[in-house]
Amino acid sequence: MLxxxxxxxxxxxxxxxxxxxxxxxxxxxxxxxxxxxxxxxPSGNQTMESIPExxxxxxxxxxxxxxxxxxxxxxGVKGFSMCSCASSNCTIMDVTEVLISYCANSNSSSxxxxxxxxxxxxxxxxxxxxxxxxxxxxx
Numbered sequence: 440m441l442x443x444x445x446x447x448x449x450x451x452x453x454x455x456x457x458x459x460x461x462x463x464x465x466x467x468x469x470x471x472x473x474x475x476x477x478x479x480x481p482s483g484n485q486t487m488e489s490i491p492e493x494x495x496x497x498x499x500x501x502x503x504x505x506x507x508x509x510x511x512x513x514x515g516v517k518g519f520s521m522c523s524c525a526s527s528n529c530t531i532m533d534v535t536e537v538l539i540s541y542c543a544n545s546n547s548s549s550x551x552x553x554x555x556x557x558x559x560x561x562x563x564x565x566x567x568x569x570x571x572x573x574x575x576x577x578x
Contacts, residue, residue: 489570511574
């Protein structure tokens with residue numbers, strides 16, 4: 440199982456902006472991660488792209504901006520040709536409201552842990568591996 444953790448830090452860069460620290464595990468890992476990397480990104484909207492289905496994702500916001508704000512979230516497949524359904528409705532679903540509701544019920548406005556899976560977001564393209572995209576910020 441792949442685990443992705445995104446934690447904006449409370450440190451400040453030379454330009455005065457907060458930094459974002461994340462640990463990303465290799466998406467090709469099947470039982471245990473084969474690679475890990477840490478990166479720093481300026482404050483503002485944070486984006487996670489093409490996260491494989493069934494990844495455990497933890498979003499954490501810390502002081503002085505402790506509240507998670509979901510901008511948008513999408514789940515599905517990028518190309519219609521990858522899915523054997525009859526219409527393009529099975530490609531990428533806007534799951535923003537689903538994720539906002541899920542995180543609101545997590546008993547914390549600073550931490551939200553979830554698995555990007557069919558059980559949370561639905562399965563409009565059966566038997567096809569999906570991905571997850573997220574944009575959020577801490578306030």
